Amino acid sequence: xxxxxxxxxxxxxxxxxxxxAVPVAFLAVFFAWPLVAILRRSLVTDGTLDVPWxxxxxxxxxxxxxxxxWQATVSTLLTLLAGLPLAWALSRFxxxxxxxxxxxxxxxxxxxxxxxxxxxxxxxxxxVEHTVWAILLAHVFFNVAVVVRIxxxxxxxxxxxxxxxxxxxxxxxxxxxxxxxxxxxxxxxxSAASIAFLFCFTSFGVILVLGGIHYxxxxxxxxxxxxxxxxxxxAAALAxxxxxxxxxxxxxxxxxxxxxxxxxxxxxxxxxxxxGQRLAVVAVVGVSLGLLALPPTALVVRSLQxxxxxxxxxxxxxxxxxxxxxxxxxxxxxxxxxxxxxxxxIALGVGVPAALAIARGSRGLDVTLMLPLGAxxxxxxxxxxxxxxxxxxxxxxxxxxxPLAQALVATPFxxxxxxxxxxxxxxxxxEAAAALGATPAQVRREIELPLVARPLAVAAGLAxxxxxxxxxxxxxxFRADWPTVPVAIxxxxxxxxxxxxxxxxxxxxxxxxxxxxVALVSQRALGRGAR
Amino acid sequence: xxxxxxxxxxxxxxxxxxxxxxxxxxxxxxxxxxxxxxAGKSTLLRVVAGLERPTAGRVLVxxxxxxxxxxxxxxxxxxxxxxALFPHRTVAENVGFGPKVAGLPRDEGAxxxxxxxxxxxxxxxxxxxxxxxxGGEAQRIALARALAPRPGILLxxxxxxxxxxxxxxxxxxxxxxxxERLALTVVHVTHDVGEAFAxxxxxxxxxxGRVAQLARPxxxxxxxxxxxxxxxxxxxxxxxDGDRATVTRPEAVxxxxxxxxxxxxxxxxxPVVRVRIRRDDGVELDAxxxxxxxxxxxxxxxxxxxxxxxxVPVWDASIRGTRAEATSQGAKSE
Numbered sequence: 001x002x003x004x005x006x007x008x009x010x011x012x013x014x015x016x017x018x019x020x021a022v023p024v025a026f027l028a029v030f031f032a033w034p035l036v037a038i039l040r041r042s043l044v045t046d047g048t049l050d051v052p053w054x055x056x057x058x059x060x061x062x063x064x065x066x067x068x069x070w071q072a073t074v075s076t077l078l079t080l081l082a083g084l085p086l087a088w089a090l091s092r093f094x095x096x097x098x099x100x101x102x103x104x105x106x107x108x109x110x111x112x113x114x115x116x117x118x119x120x121x122x123x124x125x126x127x128v129e130h131t132v133w134a135i136l137l138a139h140v141f142f143n144v145a146v147v148v149r150i151x152x153x154x155x156x157x158x159x160x161x162x163x164x165x166x167x168x169x170x171x172x173x174x175x176x177x178x179x180x181x182x183x184x185x186x187x188x189x190x191s192a193a194s195i196a197f198l199f200c201f202t203s204f205g206v207i208l209v210l211g212g213i214h215y216x217x218x219x220x221x222x223x224x225x226x227x228x229x230x231x232x233x234x235a236a237a238l239a240x241x242x243x244x245x246x247x248x249x250x251x252x253x254x255x256x257x258x259x260x261x262x263x264x265x266x267x268x269x270x271x272x273x274x275x276g277q278r279l280a281v282v283a284v285v286g287v288s289l290g291l292l293a294l295p296p297t298a299l300v301v302r303s304l305q306x307x308x309x310x311x312x313x314x315x316x317x318x319x320x321x322x323x324x325x326x327x328x329x330x331x332x333x334x335x336x337x338x339x340x341x342x343x344x345x346i347a348l349g350v351g352v353p354a355a356l357a358i359a360r361g362s363r364g365l366d367v368t369l370m371l372p373l374g375a376x377x378x379x380x381x382x383x384x385x386x387x388x389x390x391x392x393x394x395x396x397x398x399x400x401x402x403p404l405a406q407a408l409v410a411t412p413f414x415x416x417x418x419x420x421x422x423x424x425x426x427x428x429x430x431e432a433a434a435a436l437g438a439t440p441a442q443v444r445r446e447i448e449l450p451l452v453a454r455p456l457a458v459a460a461g462l463a464x465x466x467x468x469x470x471x472x473x474x475x476x477x478f479r480a481d482w483p484t485v486p487v488a489i490x491x492x493x494x495x496x497x498x499x500x501x502x503x504x505x506x507x508x509x510x511x512x513x514x515x516x517x518v519a520l521v522s523q524r525a526l527g528r529g530a531r
Numbered sequence: 532x533x534x535x536x537x538x539x540x541x542x543x544x545x546x547x548x549x550x551x552x553x554x555x556x557x558x559x560x561x562x563x564x565x566x567x568x569x570a571g572k573s574t575l576l577r578v579v580a581g582l583e584r585p586t587a588g589r590v591l592v593x594x595x596x597x598x599x600x601x602x603x604x605x606x607x608x609x610x611x612x613x614x615a616l617f618p619h620r621t622v623a624e625n626v627g628f629g630p631k632v633a634g635l636p637r638d639e640g641a642x643x644x645x646x647x648x649x650x651x652x653x654x655x656x657x658x659x660x661x662x663x664x665x666g667g668e669a670q671r672i673a674l675a676r677a678l679a680p681r682p683g684i685l686l687x688x689x690x691x692x693x694x695x696x697x698x699x700x701x702x703x704x705x706x707x708x709x710x711e712r713l714a715l716t717v718v719h720v721t722h723d724v725g726e727a728f729a730x731x732x733x734x735x736x737x738x739x740g741r742v743a744q745l746a747r748p749x750x751x752x753x754x755x756x757x758x759x760x761x762x763x764x765x766x767x768x769x770x771x772d773g774d775r776a777t778v779t780r781p782e783a784v785x786x787x788x789x790x791x792x793x794x795x796x797x798x799x800x801x802p803v804v805r806v807r808i809r810r811d812d813g814v815e816l817d818a819x820x821x822x823x824x825x826x827x828x829x830x831x832x833x834x835x836x837x838x839x840x841x842x843v844p845v846w847d848a849s850i851r852g853t854r855a856e857a858t859s860q861g862a863k864s865e
Binding site: 159161162164165166167168169170171172175179180183184186271272 | 601
């Protein structure tokens with residue numbers, strides 16, 4: 001891979017070692033140690049092994065585990081059904097505005113879970129908003145992007161002459177779908193399904209807001225036991241089940257993803273839809289965008305709705321003191337921006353070296369760094385709670401714990417978006433620059449840095465958006481005098497009265513606006529970047 | 532099977548690609564479609580296969596109009612440039628795809644696969660993963676796949692385009708032997724003059740979506756339709772004079788000891804030497820020699836066989852429409 005391996009200077013060797021050491025150390029302290037704390041709390045009492053069989057086999061645990069499993073399964077199937085037409089329209093054809101549609105479809109995925117859940121509260125009529133349907137719909141809403149992205153990009157990269165070849169060999173349209181499209185897409189479908197399943201299985205904010213008191217998953221029950229009932233033993237036992245389940249799903253999805261690498265890829269330019277297809281493409285794109293626009297629209301409308309018509313009162317109330325929080329809601333917005341900035345800095349500090357190491361071929365680090373993505377946010381938060389309350393690292397009540405938790409959740413996204421760009425670098429460009437007389441420093445400044453500047457901006461934007469909306473981990477470790485926006489939203493939703501709901505809606509609109517701007521800007525940057 | 536195109540026009544995304552092309556290919560005949568890239572060759576082939584619908588005109592197979600018949604019901608085989616094998620199936624499954632979707636019994640399908648693989652000399656490749664094949668092997672499997680449904684007409688789109696040197700020549704010879712044995716009607720697209728002459732009973736030269744000339748290789752060489760065709764075939768002794776051009780075929784230029792001309796360059800091309808000379812009157816000519824290559828600068832004598840001098844019309848792009856525009860539009864389609 002690396003032709004210059006033999007010629008490393010000592011300082012280069014130190015720099016390379018650091019790109020591995022920094023992420024590994026970070027993960028060891030802030031990921032592995034909290035997990036160990038959970039395992040210890042669940043399996044060890046007073047220095048001896050004590051498996052919490054009573055909790056693991058309780059009827060209530062079985063019920064919660066079953067609901068977690070089936071809602072995730074049904075959500076995933078519905079997501080595939082909803083996402084495939086859009087993946088087809090966006091990957092097989094080119095038309096004016098396709099880039100914009102692609103960017104818009106991805107927005108729900110970066111919307112904070114709490115915002116999505118609140119939007120469905122705003123959208124659905126009373127009586128439906130706290131049913132299982134609300135949960136399933138919310139899950140479909142923000143996982144459609146996963147299907148469109150993974151299946152769509154795979155579909156677009158498949159050689160279209162395969163379908164032509166099948167036609168000349170006598171396969172009709174139905175046979176082409178059955179014998180060609182389906183088997184060819186199978187790895188992408190499986191990969192998208194397993195990722196969507198993982199998100200739904202570990203879904204926290206959506207279940208907490210929409211499930212109300214009727215529905216609990218392993219994830220929300222861990223929070224309920226740990227933060228509301230202070231039963232750490234039960235919480236840790238549930239976390240054990242969650243950990244095993246997540247490990248199983250991650251393993252399966254990892255296997256599927258590796259199979260994605262196979263097969264010959266050769267996209268070619270997508271044609272404009274033919275006459276007969278035009279209507280189908282327009283219908284699919286129109287209906288999908290329309291449905292995706294409904295919840296955010298309902299949210300905005302609800303935030304403007306006041307007792308006597310429409311107005312900005314809920315937004316004005318963001319600056320008032322409230323019994324729901326120790327500070328004004330506006331402070332929560334400022335807090336969120338500060339925390340997200342710090343979290344982005346940490347995520348880049350860990351993610352950039354890690355991405356460099358992975359792009360050089362460190363496969364072990366690749367897998368390791370994706371683990372926090374699989375381990376659910378609430379589990380990380382719970383682990384922080386258990387691990388960092390005592391010396392040597394007593395930071396539970398300090399402020400740094402919030403951005404640390406958020407950075408842990410955001411780092412995999414940084415790595416994911418940087419690695420392909422780093423791998424795609426043309427090794428001949430620095431060589432050409434060197435041959436033209438550029439010093440190593442000049443090569444870095446004039447060639448290498450400008451080439452990765454755009455992907456770096458995308459990664460930073462993504463990390464910022466993720467940190468802004470992070471709820472699952474933050475809710476375990478935030479300090480009451482420094483709430484973040486998602487935490488504040490859930491607080492307001494949990495209190496009676498239309499005004500509290502209205503304030504929650506207004507906060508959601510603010511958060512949605514911030515995240516959407518960041519997401520759209522980074523998406524546009526991605527669209528123009530070198531492919 | 533007999534194939535005919537009648538006044539075929541094709542537009543892709545609003546750009547004209549093929550204009551008023553009429554062709555007839557007799558049963559068992561092999562036609563080469565020759566032209567520079569962007570001339571509309573591949574598009575024309577896709578029209579025959581049923582993958583592209585012409586804007587106007589008809590496609591006839593054995594006299595029956597198949598213009599509106601979709602590709603999968605035409606029974607016309609197509610070999611794609613760089614193979615387009617199904618990556619998720621084995622070689623045998625690729626070759627067996629046609630018989631399978633035709634609903635043939637399993638054992639009949641297996642026989643077809645074995646026969647087709649034997650035809651291309653890859654009997655033992657059945658179990659392999661197509662992504663592990665070399666370029667030449669992949670192209671042979673693509674051919675076997677197209678042959679397995681036993682089409683009456685076989686189309687090949689630059690089948691040797693992705694191959695190089697000796698491999699290319701060998702596969703070209705194999706193809707010729709195979710076509711003769713199977714007595715297939717073949718339409719074969721290429722931009723390579725040698726390949727077209729080797730594989731085509733007749734050659735249709737396509738230029739900017741129109742047929743510039745359609746003739747047997749010998750007739751093409753003897754009587755190019757205009758100066759553009761002469762140049763495209765590789766003749767360089769073309770002198771324009773108004774709306775006529777004089778083409779002197781290189782084999783008619785005899786270089787011998789003596790005076791009257793100077794050797795500018797001499798390059799060996801296999802058994803012959805291609806020589807560029809300048810006559811004392813300033814005219815430059817190409818000639819072909821046997822024997823050793825003369826040193827550049829050598830003074831030589833030159834004689835021209837009058838039978839090798841042809842008068843042809845000048846092809847003027849401006850008469851038939853703006854050439855640059857047509858070329859750029861054509862380039863987009865390929």
